[in-house]
Amino acid sequence: MLTIFGRPDTSANHCDRLSRRSFLQIGGAALGGIALHEILALEAHAGIRNSHKAIINIYLPGGPPHIDMWDLKPNAPSEIRGDFKPIRTNVSGIEICELFPKIAAMMDKFAIIRTLADSDGAHDGYQCMTGRKKGDPAATGGWPSAGAWVSRLGGEASAAVPANMALMYPTGNRTWGEPGTAGFLGVKHNPFNVVGRKARDKSDDLVLKGISLERLQNREELRAALDRFRREMDVAARAESYDASMEKALGILTDSKLGDALDLSKEDPRIVERYGMSQEGFRRDGAPRMVENLCVARRLVEAGARYVALNYSRWDWHGGDGMNFIEAREDFPLLDSGLSALVSDLVERGLDKDVSVVVWGEFGRTPKLNNRNSRDHWPRVNAALLAGGGMRTGQVIGETNKYAEEPVNRPVKFQEVFATLYHSMGLDAHRDRQFDGAGVPRYPTDADIEPIRELI
DSSP, rough: OOHHHHHHOTTSTTTOOOEEESOOOOOBGGGGGOOOOHHHHOOOOOOOSSOOOOEEEETTTOOOOOOHOOOOOOTTTTTHSSOEEEEESSSOOOOOETTTHHHHHTTGEEEEEEOOOOOOOSSSSSHHHHHSSSTOOOEEEEEEEOOHHHHHOOOOTTTTTTTTTOEEEEEEGGGGGGGOOGGOOOOGSEEEEESHHHHHHHHSSETTOOOGGGGGTOOHHHHHHHHHHHHHOGGGGGGGGGHHHHHHHHHHHHHHHHHHHHHHHSSSSHHHHHHHHOOOOTTTTSOOTTTTTTHHHHHHHHHTTTEEEEEOOOOOOOOOHHHHHHHHHHHHHHHHHHHHHHHHHHHHHOOOTTTTEEEOOOOOOOSSOTSSSSSOOOTTTTEEEEEEEEEOSSEEEEEEOOSSSEEEEBBHHHHHHHHHHHTTTOTTTOOOOEEEETSOESSSSSSTOOOGGGOO
């Protein structure tokens, strides 16, 4: 069975009441109001590079607490150090939270950035998807997401699997579920999103109504569903121009390569088990704890995707007494299992030189606990975890002060992280220019941004 998740219980008025196997939502250009077959009608193949490099971008929506995960301060006063203790890792001198024992045992495969210092400060995934702040000078047509740059400059590795893929659940806080758009690069490089809830209106994602997942592989049933959607969109006048692109849409959706990649029943059960058991309910206005999607992301990369973005859980934990530590005791161990399993898989399959992984959120958390024993928003310093991509792992980049309030050396920008990821893919962020809608030459990162030297 094809494993694609999410339909709301119509009797519920909040987002926690969702079931897992109910309908398929394909969201190549949800944010632009363009349906899949319209994207494919505009698509032109970019040049394919020699090797299949890829990036997996794991976004933790809501602002994960850097001081409780990767930068603990055990000697700080109790109102700063919190509930958790550090543990040693297999790299001398590096300690992380005690609730990440599996990552600690293979810390040599990870790198920690403790001084991500230019967080925008808003509850928005935009910076984790593009590297840019919402207030940055605009590019005509909009700034492309990292996945769009990878799609445009890296090209397709497989005709059956889009280069820019997403496993981004639409969330109650809308910005936590947006994988970004292709902006001025054009809709053909928009993310092809394969998870969802329910389309909010007819201008949203392509929703295949009235077709069960068990019947998905029946091309005629799928064609009928697409035809129904087309009639609803009232595009009969343009129908003749859709024949070829509709056929390609059907090819992508029914090709066994993409279907098999999404189907976890085709994975070795022992491998799936070590990722951990997902919790399918949506986390209020955030995403579900679908840790198994880390395995799906690896399978998509193997099938030909060059970039996969996914959102995991909800990390905005300062709304109740002790919520920061209550939620952490659930989320940390599951993330520990999922990330360690993903990186182990990449190493065991010989993919760790080609596939990069980044894990992060939009900002850090206040070192000092509030009156509810939780942590508030803290954009002055943030943290990220990286792995794979042939990077020099087993190290920490940057150091914060004694209370994890701000960097004391080596501040890092979001764009520098993306420059490093592009470098690991063999893409030159300063050479490969594209023109925005006003004819201004643009690059994946700003001219003064370089890859993180310690990692390359």
